[in-house]
Amino acid sequence: MTTQATASGGGLVPLPVPVVLVDDHHLFRTGVRASLDHRVTVVGEASDVDTAVAQVHEHRPPVVLLDVHLPGGNGGGGAEVVQRCADLLTEGVRFLALSVSDAAEDVVSVIRAGARGYVTKNIAPSELSSAVVQVAGGDAVFSPRLAGFVLDAFGASANDIAVADDELDRLSKREQEVMRLIARGYSYREVASELFISIKTVETHVSAVLRKLQLSSRYELTRWAVARRLL
Structure with missing residues (x-):
């Protein structure tokens, strides 16, 4: 197996x-x-x-x-x-x-x-x-x-940035903090250490972020954040 x-x-x-x-x-x-x-x-x-x-x-x-x-x-x-x-x-x-x-x-x-x-x-x-x-x-x-x-590898139009502002409104302040760190490539453990929260809490926030932004993976999240110049 x-x-x-x-x-x-x-x-x-x-x-x-x-x-x-x-x-x-x-x-x-x-x-x-x-x-x-x-x-x-x-x-x-x-x-x-x-x-x-x-x-x-x-x-x-x-x-x-x-x-x-x-x-x-x-x-x-x-x-x-x-x-x-x-x-x-x-x-x-x-x-x-x-x-x-x-x-x-x-x-x-x-x-x-x-x-x-x-x-x-x-x-x-x-x-x-x-x-x-x-x-x-x-x-x-x-x-x-x-x-x-x-960021230098992807462009962002004014419309992208406006849409990003609207989409960010769906996330809480803590979810935005977690989103940016995950999109930069931090591991769950590194995010937990950086924000002084548990790994389980990080996992919960990541799940919420992906659901609210209608994304399916960390890769899509990174592309989403980079395209909107959020890092």
Whole structure:
């Protein structure tokens, strides 16, 4: 029987989640492979753009752990890999950037290309495995405080902002606080710590926010908040 876990977006994800690991440093790939827990299994590796594209097309994994700066190809790095695998995005292949860089231009370039999330390499091993599971389930995942950079990748019209004001009126002040932190990629535990409330209370607020805004997942919530410049 296949073990499953429920991502915060509500979808059932078969475990372990197969991933292709892309990074140009062999020692780093070895370390990541060793640190991932039982929920994730590495089915392929690559160290440059062209090999990465080939591996992703061969394995078609639910998640690709992708470094932003890679040699090869046309010099576009991780963003180029995502662009050259655009035909697989509709088939459920999702990209999670894993980089030492927290520069706005790196975050924006890979998200514009189509990546579903971005975490930095100082992430704890257990949190990285959780991020993979969340992305596989359809969520967007960002290291705290990086999600704001995604604002540069999406435009917001005056109408969007007016609609956002109306939609925000549906949320209580506390629900708005929770919404912004969740949309920025904070975990439930981090939100609870930030707002001095219990994890169960966070879950209750998130459910209320998704219901009131007629959204179905954290990924949709992040896109909703980014498009309205609420982060």
